[in-house]
Amino acid sequence: MSEIQFIVDRLNEPPFNMQLSLVSFDEKSPFELLEIVNSIMANLSDDHKIDLRDETPEGTANRMMDFFRILNYKQVMEPQMFKQGLLHGDPGIIYPILTWMLHKLPELQKRAYLAKFLVNVEVPEHMFTDEEVVEVYQNYKDLQEEFKEVHKMSEKFKSQLISPAEIKKAIVQMEEDKNMLEHKVENLHTKLQSTERFDDMLVASGKLRVEQDEQLKLQDRLKEQRSHLLQAEHRLNQLKATLSEKRATEAGESDIMRLLQKLDEEVKVLSRKVHGELPNEIARKQQRMEELQQVLSQPLPNENDMREMAQHRQGLMRAVGALEDRKRAMLNNPDDKLAMFRQQANLVSKKREQVMVRLETTAREKADVDAELASKSKEVDALKGKPVLKGEDFRRYATELRGKTAQYKRMKSELAELRAEWGLLSRTEALLREQESGISSKLGEAEARRGVSGFQQTQEQLEKVSQQKAEVDSVKGKTLEEISQVVEEINTQIKENKNRLAPQIKALRSLRTKFQEVESEYLEKKAVFDNTKAGLDSEISKMQAELDSAQKEKAHEESNCHYYESLASIERVKVNRVEDEKQGRSIKRHMPDGSVVRSYKDLYEAKIKDQDRLTKELKERQKHIKENHEPNRIQMGLFKDLHKLMRCKVDMQQRARAEANSMAAASGQDTNVLTMEDDASQPAQDSATY
Numbered sequence: 001m002s003e004i005q006f007i008v009d010r011l012n013e014p015p016f017n018m019q020l021s022l023v024s025f026d027e028k029s030p031f032e033l034l035e036i037v038n039s040i041m042a043n044l045s046d047d048h049k050i051d052l053r054d055e056t057p058e059g060t061a062n063r064m065m066d067f068f069r070i071l072n073y074k075q076v077m078e079p080q081m082f083k084q085g086l087l088h089g090d091p092g093i094i095y096p097i098l099t100w101m102l103h104k105l106p107e108l109q110k111r112a113y114l115a116k117f118l119v120n121v122e123v124p125e126h127m128f129t130d131e132e133v134v135e136v137y138q139n140y141k142d143l144q145e146e147f148k149e150v151h152k153m154s155e156k157f158k159s160q161l162i163s164p165a166e167i168k169k170a171i172v173q174m175e176e177d178k179n180m181l182e183h184k185v186e187n188l189h190t191k192l193q194s195t196e197r198f199d200d201m202l203v204a205s206g207k208l209r210v211e212q213d214e215q216l217k218l219q220d221r222l223k224e225q226r227s228h229l230l231q232a233e234h235r236l237n238q239l240k241a242t243l244s245e246k247r248a249t250e251a252g253e254s255d256i257m258r259l260l261q262k263l264d265e266e267v268k269v270l271s272r273k274v275h276g277e278l279p280n281e282i283a284r285k286q287q288r289m290e291e292l293q294q295v296l297s298q299p300l301p302n303e304n305d306m307r308e309m310a311q312h313r314q315g316l317m318r319a320v321g322a323l324e325d326r327k328r329a330m331l332n333n334p335d336d337k338l339a340m341f342r343q344q345a346n347l348v349s350k351k352r353e354q355v356m357v358r359l360e361t362t363a364r365e366k367a368d369v370d371a372e373l374a375s376k377s378k379e380v381d382a383l384k385g386k387p388v389l390k391g392e393d394f395r396r397y398a399t400e401l402r403g404k405t406a407q408y409k410r411m412k413s414e415l416a417e418l419r420a421e422w423g424l425l426s427r428t429e430a431l432l433r434e435q436e437s438g439i440s441s442k443l444g445e446a447e448a449r450r451g452v453s454g455f456q457q458t459q460e461q462l463e464k465v466s467q468q469k470a471e472v473d474s475v476k477g478k479t480l481e482e483i484s485q486v487v488e489e490i491n492t493q494i495k496e497n498k499n500r501l502a503p504q505i506k507a508l509r510s511l512r513t514k515f516q517e518v519e520s521e522y523l524e525k526k527a528v529f530d531n532t533k534a535g536l537d538s539e540i541s542k543m544q545a546e547l548d549s550a551q552k553e554k555a556h557e558e559s560n561c562h563y564y565e566s567l568a569s570i571e572r573v574k575v576n577r578v579e580d581e582k583q584g585r586s587i588k589r590h591m592p593d594g595s596v597v598r599s600y601k602d603l604y605e606a607k608i609k610d611q612d613r614l615t616k617e618l619k620e621r622q623k624h625i626k627e628n629h630e631p632n633r634i635q636m637g638l639f640k641d642l643h644k645l646m647r648c649k650v651d652m653q654q655r656a657r658a659e660a661n662s663m664a665a666a667s668g669q670d671t672n673v674l675t676m677e678d679d680a681s682q683p684a685q686d687s688a689t690y
Contacts, residue, residue: 003099010102011036015043030089034060037094040101041067044112061087070115071108073100084347117147130427138235145231289497296504 008025011018016039028036034052041048041064048067052060061083068075075082077093085093101108121140127133192198581599589597597603 003095007095007098007102010105016040030094033089033091033094034086037064037097037101040098040105044071044101044105044109045116057087067112068097070119071101071111073097080347080350114151118144130423132427138238141238142231142235145234149227293500293504296508 004022004025008020008022010016011020011025018036031052038048038050038052038060042050045067048063050063055063064086065079065083077085082093123133123137195201581601589603591597591606595606597606
């Protein structure tokens with residue numbers, strides 16, 4: 001309850017001003033709780049000023065979880081469970097989030113502001129091969145460091161900010177000091193005017209002041225240079241780390257056999273693409289092209305068909321909207337007993353999918369490891385039968401190994417040059433691809449205007465297939481005749497496709513004029529429709545406003561009617577109770593004295609009599625206690641004194657007996673000691689009697 005009270009109090013304060021109560025907040029639906037969380041996030045960052053109705057639930061959950069990760073919100077649940085609870089607006093998840101955000105609102109505002117500039121941009125590793133990307137990323141990191149320094153200085157200046165009143169007071173004090181200094185300077189000037197070489201001393205003191213100012217400026221520049229030096233050292237460390245990673249990567253790939261194996265694997269993958277994937281893709285493209293040709297061959301729909309299709313589409317959209325409303329109502333229904341089971345079922349299904357993916361990955365890894373193990377075992381078996389080299393054979397083997405090492409180093413240098421050239425070519429390729437994408441978009445628009453959309457894409461696919469085919473064939477070492485044959489086949493396919501598209505292009509040219517006429521007529525009718533629709537919408541809005549006001553008035557009148565009916569029922573109950581009291585039928589209760597009362601009047605009169613009787617008895621007891629208090633007090637004092645006296649006598653008798661026993665033990669003789677056992681016990685008996 002204290003947590004909810006804190007949330008309501010903070011939401012009622014600026015800048016939220018939601019005017020909530022505990023009851024209204026407790027009655028909020030899960031969607032409304034998510035809207036409250038989103039409003040607090042929008043207060044922290046303008047990027048979250050989004051209407052949740054315009055966003056998918058999955059997108060909302062991902063956006064909120066990313067922002068919570070930036071704000072460093074600690075949650076102990078599994079991410080998937082937390083995401084599901086957030087989607088369903090679970091109060092057990094929403095309330096702690098609201099408490100944490102409202103408790104640390106100023107700190108989170110600062111953190112959200114800094115996150116815009118300090119959260120690192122994720123760049124793939126392969127992009128760092130481009131020098132421009134590396135330079136831009138390094139500039140980005142330098143700007144981040146500069147922002148940190150500027151922010152620290154800003155916070156320092158904010159903490160040292162002085163109030164305007166103190167500044168005014170300081171200005172007044174400085175003006176007074178200035179006047180005093182001017183007065184002193186004039187006095188000194190008049191006093192020292194007669195001193196010898198006064199002008200030289202004045203010039204020297206001015207130069208000294210200038211040099212002191214220059215020294216301060218040099219100290220500031222030294223600080224700046226040191227900060228730049230630290231940034232440069234940080235950048236140098238990063239570059240050294242990148243260089244060590246590159247060297248480690250190259251060292252890992254130093255084995256020429258491993259490189260050859262990788263190349264073989266790439267050749268196998270490309271061959272599988274050529275013989276398996278690319279023919280299927282070509283078949284799908286041809287099937288798609290045939291479907292488009294069938295669509296183009298069909299006659300154009302008339303206005304009635306278009307109207308029927310539009311009505312059917314509107315009906316489907318209404319049905320989809322109704323289904324979405326029903327789904328939203330089912331999700332927001334707090335009495336839905338199956339919501340928890342649906343959530344659990346979704347979680348179990350997602351976990352099952354994850355486990356299946358992990359199982360497939362593990363199976364693939366196991367297959368790769370088994371294949372590698374088999375290859376290694378074959379290599380070991382092959383090495384077992386070979387003899388150990390000795391003498392001249394070993395020297396010959398060493399010479400061959402030196403030659404291969406030199407060849408390996410030469411090939412490694414060539415590979416480094418090829419890699420550098422590959423980086424340059426990849427950058428050139430990226431630029432050409434950007435230009436190609438722009439040209440292809442323009443070409444696609446031109447094809448759409450000409451009515452042959454998809455022709456360039458099909459041609460590009462065919463050219464890509466031919467290029468991949470050529471590369472794979474060159475890698476596998478195929479002959480020039482096979483390559484030329486494949487190129488001729490592809491060219492024939494391209495020509496056939498062009499010939500197949502030629503009559504359709506001619507037919508489309510004749511249809512283009514008809515389309516323009518229909519389009520102009522459609523635009524005219526659409527303008528008339530828009531004007532009519534605007535008028536009807538304005539009338540509907542007016543009628544809707546009148547309907548809303550009438551419904552509000554009706555609800556107000558119904559509430560007044562129910563209120564007055566409840567008041568009338570209460571008054572009727574009161575009147576019935578009064579009638580029962582008059583007729584003696586209100587109650588029937590047996591009193592302690594055996595009498596029976598049948599009305600509240602008799603009951604309360606009997607209770608009043610009992611209270612009066614108890615009051616009289618208590619007063620008599622009080623009077624008796626007051627009368628006997630003083631004699632009883634005196635008698636208590638006498639008894640206490642007598643008890644002390646008897647206690648003293650007992651102590652004296654016990655002491656005398658102890659002394660007599662000690663004397664008898666010392667002398668070793670029988671001693672006639674008078675004991676007073678009866679006398680010693682008598683006072684105790686007397687005290688007991690008293």
